[in-house]
Amino acid sequence: TQPRNQTERWLIDTVSRQAQKAGIPMPDVAIYHSPDVNAFATGATKSNSLVAVSTGLLNNMTEAEAEAVLAHEISHISNGDMVTMALLQGVLNTFVIFLSRVIATAVASSRNNNGEETRSSGIYFLVSMVLEMLFGVLASIIAMWFSRYRE
Known part of the structure; x- marks a missing residue:
């Protein structure tokens, strides 16, 4: 699926860049509708994972704040926490x-x-x-x- 707007493009590019720095394959990226500021990582393996963020996070955080949250979620995948x-x-x-x-x-x-x-x-x-x-x-x-x- 291609990004539909600039925010989605930024999100995919940011996750891709951080995954590369962490030395893991690019996880799937999802946005779910919720006013809550939230993000999570899930998946059985490093090569089969997902990073999801809420619309509340994208709408209420600066890019720098969101990037820090995404780095945190990528670290869960990299460390094998799931x-x-x-x-x-x-x-x-x-x-x-x-x-x-x-x-x-x-x-x-x-x-x-x-x-x-x-x-x-x-x-x-x-x-x-x-x-x-x-x-x-x-x-x-x-x-x-x-x-x-x-x-």
């Missing part, structure tokens, strides 16, 4: 599910009068769900902390 966050989420979610089920199994297991182990599936399900929610909140806090740390 992949790092996806891997962290995967590891955290694995621990959430594993720990919840191990604890739920221990809580739901009991011994009857003959010393045989029995399990209550209702208790297992309830304990597992409650722990997954609780541990999920803790995992989200860890992920948010790491995200802020990377900023």
Whole structure:
């Protein structure tokens, strides 16, 4: 898609120049309609990424300010932050599910009068769900902390 106006041309040229300086392939560039001043970078790899900016950012910031924001977003791509966050989420979610089920199994297991182990599936399900929610909140806090740390 070709730029439709001078602002779009400036945006594409700026992202291209910054990507080249960062040593990464040119990311896709998008503008989305929102009065909020915002920008973000996303993508699975450095060669398959996107930088998006809001119309609010383009309308309310000077070119120098917008260029600084774009450089920040390009640095996320260059540093592989999206992949790092996806891997962290995967590891955290694995621990959430594993720990919840191990604890739920221990809580739901009991011994009857003959010393045989029995399990209550209702208790297992309830304990597992409650722990997954609780541990999920803790995992989200860890992920948010790491995200802020990377900023």
